[in-house]
Amino acid sequence: MKILEELRKCIPEVKENIELKDYSTFKIGGKAKYFLISKNKKELKSAIKKAIELGINWKILGGGSNTLINSNGFDGLVIVFKNSAVKDDFVPIKLDEENYYVETRGDWPLFFLVNESAENNLSGMEWAVGIPGTVGGAINGNAGAFNQSIGDSIEEVEVLEIKNDFVFEKYFTKNDCDFSYRNSIFKKNNNLIILSAKIKLEKSDTKKIKEKIKENIERRSSKQPKGFSVGSIFKNYIGVVDKEIINQYPEIKTFQEKGSISAGYLIEECGLRGVSVGGATISSEHANFIINNGNASSDDVWALIDLIKKQVKNKFKINLEEEIIIF
Ligand SMILES: Cc1cc2nc3c(=O)[nH]c(=O)nc-3n(C[C@H](O)[C@H](O)[C@H](O)COP(=O)(O)OP(=O)(O)OC[C@H]3O[C@@H](n4cnc5c(N)ncnc54)[C@H](O)[C@@H]3O)c2cc1C
Structure with missing residues (x-):
């Protein structure tokens, strides 16, 4: 009770025992002991400072569209940094x-x-049409589609860095962000919070832009399964593959020529489409998606992740790596 009072002295809107499944597109997750939807970066900074002062754990969530939240909940402060924006x-x-x-x-x-x-x-x-979540979440994971990603357009990022219990404000250049395929310095270090970013855009014709958006929506809806998910579970594989395996599965060579081997393809070849554990199912439309049928727990999803990794390793000698964040 004392911690809640202390948090509320700093930010009166802090709540207690909030269901995190309501803040994840997976609709999975237990309760956050303390919870705040931060209105702005000033409040975000105060909340983190207070949590550090009180010695409690804290975590940031954007749109919760790339995060598997533990069904046992989180014993600390969850700060949702997601707000609507207006034209101005x-x-x-x-x-x-x-x-x-x-x-x-x-x-x-x-x-x-x-x-x-x-x-x-x-x-x-x-390219980003149809990707849920926030700008901060996208920069954290260097979100992308159709061979483009957000890191390509970043000029500068305004960052909160938490170091030795102190909170600093900094600016990172694109180089500092260390972007690579679905990765960044932010994904590797939870003590770096994205407050804002300068994004570079090019003058073009609205008609052309809208046509491209329409085309991307169509491409996406033909591939993307419906239902509660967090998008692709695993990164596509970039790395060496055993020669014998390539001889056995010539499609792998074609994927390699394009730059990476589709994780969906590997999972599908293991015959795992449609396999369920508890309330979670490997999508039959796109094998790199796991769908919550309504009552899945984080353990159900974990069991499927484990099964996929083992079977892909067994069949292809490839170690798949999770794209999603485990919370
Ligand atoms: C149907 C569907 C389709 C998708 N398609 C794609 C796709 O095509 N391409 C793709 O890349 N992804 C895709 N995703 C995954 C996801 O939408 C993206 O990765 C998205 O950018 C995540 O943003 P978020 O705000 O929801 O992040 P969250 O899930 O809320 O957070 C992800 C991580 O970022 C951290 N984080 C959030 N905000 C900040 C911040 N301000 N500063 C620092 N860290 C922060 C969190 O702590 C967490 O570690 C898809 C997801 C779904 C459900």
Whole structure:
């Protein structure tokens, strides 16, 4: 009780025992002992400082669309950094005739950035249509689709760094962010929080941008399974494959020529489409998706992840790596 009182002295909106499944697209997750939807970066900073002072654990959640939350909950403070944005928040700044940048907040929904870029005749974010979550969450995991990712467009990121119990504000250049396939310095270090980012966009024609968006929506809806999920569970595989395995499965060579081996393909070849544990099922439409049928627990999903990793290793001698975050 004392901790809750102390947190509320700092931020009165802190709540207790909140169901985290309501903040995840997977609809899985136990209760957060303490919980806050942070209104802005100032409040986010105060909440983290207070949690450090009180010696309690804390975690940040954006849209919860890439995170498997433990059904046993979290014994600490969960801060949701996700807020709606309005048209006036989107202010393109001209760099030269072709190039613009926009100062995005980390708590913006990603779709706001996609939509407003299009409305302002600015190209660069069309690939992101249909990806749920926040700008902060996307930068953390270097989200991407159709051979593009958010790291490609980043100029600078405003960061909160928590080091030795102190909170610092910093600016990271694109280089500092260390972006690679579904990875970044932020994904490797939970003590780096994305407050805002400068995103580079290019002047284009609204009609062209909207056509691209429509095309991407169609490509996505033909592939993406319906139901509660967190998108692709595993990263596609980039690495060496045993020669014997390639001889046996010539498709692997074709994938390698394109840059990576689809995790979905590997899972499918193991005959795992449609396999269930408890309330969780490996999608029959896209084997790299696990679907919560309504009452899945984090353990059910864990059991499927474990099964997939073992079978893929057995058949292809490949170690699949999770793309999702385990909370
Ligand atoms: C149907 C569906 C389709 C998807 N398709 C794609 C796709 O095509 N491509 C793709 O890349 N992903 C895809 N995803 C996964 C997911 O939507 C993206 O990874 C998204 O960018 C995650 O953002 P989020 O805000 O929901 O992150 P969350 O799940 O809330 O958080 C993910 C991680 O980021 C951290 N985080 C969140 N906000 C911040 C912040 N401000 N600062 C620092 N760390 C932060 C969290 O602590 C956590 O570790 C899909 C998911 C679904 C459900």
